Amino acid sequence: MALPAPTARRVREALTGYAFVLPAVALFLVMGVYTIGYGLTLSFARWNGFSRHWTWVGLGNYLDLLYRDPVLAPAVRSAALRTGVVMVAAPAFAVVMGLPLAVLLNRIGRLRALYRTVFFLPYVTAGIAVYYAWTYALAPDGSVNFLLRHLGLGSLAQPQGFLGNPATALPTLIVVTAWSAVPVATLLYLTALQALDTSVLDAAAVDGAGGARTMTAVVWPMLRPITAAVVMLGMRDALQGFQLFLVMTNGGPGGHTTVLGLEAYDLSFANQFRPTLGLASALGWLLFVVALLLSAVNVRALRSRA
Amino acid sequence: MTRRVVVHLLLGLYGLVSAYPFLWMVSGALQGTKEMLGGGHLIPRHPTLGTLAQTWTQLHFLRYFGNSLAVTVATTVGALAVYSLAGYSFGALRFPGRRLLYGCFVALLFVPGITMLLPLVILQNRLGLLGTRTGLILPGINATAPLAVMLLTNAFRAVPRELREAARMDGAGEARTFVSVYLPAVRPALVTLALLTAIPTWNEFVLARVSLGDPATYTLPLGLQDLSSSANPQQNTLMAASLIIVIPVVLLFVFLQRSFVNGLTGAVKG
Numbered sequence: 001m002a003l004p005a006p007t008a009r010r011v012r013e014a015l016t017g018y019a020f021v022l023p024a025v026a027l028f029l030v031m032g033v034y035t036i037g038y039g040l041t042l043s044f045a046r047w048n049g050f051s052r053h054w055t056w057v058g059l060g061n062y063l064d065l066l067y068r069d070p071v072l073a074p075a076v077r078s079a080a081l082r083t084g085v086v087m088v089a090a091p092a093f094a095v096v097m098g099l100p101l102a103v104l105l106n107r108i109g110r111l112r113a114l115y116r117t118v119f120f121l122p123y124v125t126a127g128i129a130v131y132y133a134w135t136y137a138l139a140p141d142g143s144v145n146f147l148l149r150h151l152g153l154g155s156l157a158q159p160q161g162f163l164g165n166p167a168t169a170l171p172t173l174i175v176v177t178a179w180s181a182v183p184v185a186t187l188l189y190l191t192a193l194q195a196l197d198t199s200v201l202d203a204a205a206v207d208g209a210g211g212a213r214t215m216t217a218v219v220w221p222m223l224r225p226i227t228a229a230v231v232m233l234g235m236r237d238a239l240q241g242f243q244l245f246l247v248m249t250n251g252g253p254g255g256h257t258t259v260l261g262l263e264a265y266d267l268s269f270a271n272q273f274r275p276t277l278g279l280a281s282a283l284g285w286l287l288f289v290v291a292l293l294l295s296a297v298n299v300r301a302l303r304s305r306a
Numbered sequence: 307m308t309r310r311v312v313v314h315l316l317l318g319l320y321g322l323v324s325a326y327p328f329l330w331m332v333s334g335a336l337q338g339t340k341e342m343l344g345g346g347h348l349i350p351r352h353p354t355l356g357t358l359a360q361t362w363t364q365l366h367f368l369r370y371f372g373n374s375l376a377v378t379v380a381t382t383v384g385a386l387a388v389y390s391l392a393g394y395s396f397g398a399l400r401f402p403g404r405r406l407l408y409g410c411f412v413a414l415l416f417v418p419g420i421t422m423l424l425p426l427v428i429l430q431n432r433l434g435l436l437g438t439r440t441g442l443i444l445p446g447i448n449a450t451a452p453l454a455v456m457l458l459t460n461a462f463r464a465v466p467r468e469l470r471e472a473a474r475m476d477g478a479g480e481a482r483t484f485v486s487v488y489l490p491a492v493r494p495a496l497v498t499l500a501l502l503t504a505i506p507t508w509n510e511f512v513l514a515r516v517s518l519g520d521p522a523t524y525t526l527p528l529g530l531q532d533l534s535s536s537a538n539p540q541q542n543t544l545m546a547a548s549l550i551i552v553i554p555v556v557l558l559f560v561f562l563q564r565s566f567v568n569g570l571t572g573a574v575k576g
Contacts, residue, residue, distance in 0.1 A: 020484075021395045027388060240419060243512055269424075
C-alpha cells in the first residue's frame with residue numbers, strides 16, 4: 001500500500017486534531033463560555049432570580065459597588081481592605097514558614113518522606129472537615145485555649161474564643177489560611193533547594209561566608225522566582241478563596257471577617273428575593289480584573305528577576 | 307549531633323502544628339458521647355469505635371460516602387478522558403487554530419470561581435440538572451480544564467514525533483496510535499491529573515451547597531454541614547464525620563505521594 005500524499009496526511013491529522021478537542025471544546029462552550037457570557041451580561045442588570053425580566057442598569061452595579069450605594073460601597077471597601085490584608089499577610093506567612101522548613105528538610109536524610117507526608121496534610125485535606133476541626137479547636141472551651149492555659153500562657157487565651165472576638169477573628173483566619181498554604185510553599189522551596197548548584201554554595205563557604213550570610217546573600221536571591229511563585233499563588237487564593245471564611249465564621253463576628261469573595265457569595269445566595277444578582281456578578285468581574293492585573297504584574301516580576 | 311537533634315525537634319514541632327486538627331479529629335472521634343459531655347480529653351480515657359460506627363450507619367454517612375465517591379470517580383474519569391484527548395491533539399497533532407484554542411482553555415485559570423458560581427447554578431437549573439450529581443460532575447470536569455490542558459499538552463509534546471510516524475508506518479489508525487502509543491507514554495501525568503482532580507472534588511463544598519437540596523443527594527461535605535447545623539450536635543460525632551471525609555484522601559495521597567509531589571511541582575513550575 002502506498003503512503004498517502006503529504007497534503008492528504010496533513011488534512012487527516014488536522015481533522016483528527018479537531019475531533020479530539022471536540023469534547024473539551026463542547027464542555028467549555030456550555031460550562032465556560034455560556035456561564036462567563038451570562039455572568040457578564042447579568043452584571044449590567046438588576047434581577048432577583050425569579051422575576052421574568054431583567055432591568056438594565058448599564059454600569060450602575062459597578063458604580064454602586066465602587067462608590068454610589070451608601071450602604072454597599074462602604075461594605076465593599078472594608079471587605080476589600082480585609083481581602084488586601086489577607087493577600088499580604090497569608091503569602092508572607094507562607095514564605096516565612098515554608099523556606100525555613102524546606103531548608104531544614106533539605107538537611108536531613110532520614111525521615112524526610114515522613115515529614116513531607118505530615119507537612120502535606122493541610123493541602124490534601126483542605127475543606128470543610130478541617131475547617132470544622134479548627135473551629136472547634138479555637139472555640140472558647142477548645143483545645144487551643146486549653147493548651148495555652150496549661151503551658152502557662154493563659155494571658156494569650158481567648159475567653160470568647162479566637163473566632164468570637166472581633167479583634168482576633170481575622171488574624172486567626174489568616175493564620176489558618178497560611179497554614180494551608182505552607183505545604184505547597186515548602187515543597188516548591190525544597191525542590192528548588194535540591195536543584196541548587198552546590199558549587200556556588202561551596203564557593204561562598206571558601207570566600208568565608210557563614211551559614212546566615214550564604215543564606216541571605218546567595219540562596220535567597222537564587223530562590224527569588226520561587227518566592228514570586230509562592231506569593232503569586234497565595235495572593236490569588238486569598239483574592240478568590242472564601243470557603244474557609246464561609247465555613248469558619250461566615251463573615252462574623254459582626255461582619256469583621258467578610259472578604260470580597262464572601263460578599264459576592266452573600267449577594268448571590270443569601271439575599272433571597274432581593275434584586276442583588278447583578279451586583280453579585282459585577283463584584284465577581286471586579287475580582288476578575290484584579291486577578292488579571294495581579295498576574296500581569298507577576299509575569300513581569302518573574303521575567304525581570306528570573 | 308546536637309545540631310541534628312535541633313533540626314528534628316523543629317521539624318517535629320511543625321509536624322505537630324501541621325497535624326493539629328487531625329490529632330483533634332482522631333481524639334474526638336474515638337470518644338463516646340458520655341466522655342465528650344464530661345469535657346473530653348486530648349487522649350481519650352475510654353477509646354471507642356462506637357461513635358464512628360454510629361455516624362457511619364445511623365447518620366447516613368454511608369449514603370453520603372457513596373454520593374461523594376460517585377461524583378469524584380465520574381469527575382476524575384471524565385476529566386482524564388476529555389483532556390487526554392485534548393492534550394494529545396494540542397501537544398502531538400498540528401492543525402490551524404490550536405494555539406488560539408489552547409489559549410482559551412488556559413485563560414480560564416484567571417476567572418475566579420465565585421464569578422462562575424451564580425451563572426452555573428442558573429445553567430444547572432435550565433438544563434434540568436439542579437440538585438443532581440451530573441450537575442456537579444460537568445462543571446467539575448470543566449473546572450480542571452486549564453490545569454489539565456497545560457499538564458497533558460506538555461506531557462504529550464514531550465513524546466517524540468517519530469513514535470507517531472512509526473505507528474503510522476505500521477498501519478495503526480489515529481485512535482490506535484493514541485491509545486497504544488501515546489497514552490502509556492504519559493502515564494505519570496495522567497496519575498498526577500487524577501489526583502489533582504480527585505482531591506479537590508472530594509473536598510468540594512460550595513457548589514454542592516448551593517445546588518443540592520435533597521439530603522439523599524448530599525455529598526460528604528454537605529452531610530457534615532447538615533450534621534453541624536442540626537439541633538445540639540455532639541463534638542465527637544462531628545469529629546467522627548470529619549475523619550470519615552479526611553481518611554480516604556489521606557490514604558490516596560500516602561499511596562500515590564511520589565507521583566503527586568512530582569506532578570505538582572511540575573504543574574506549578576510549568
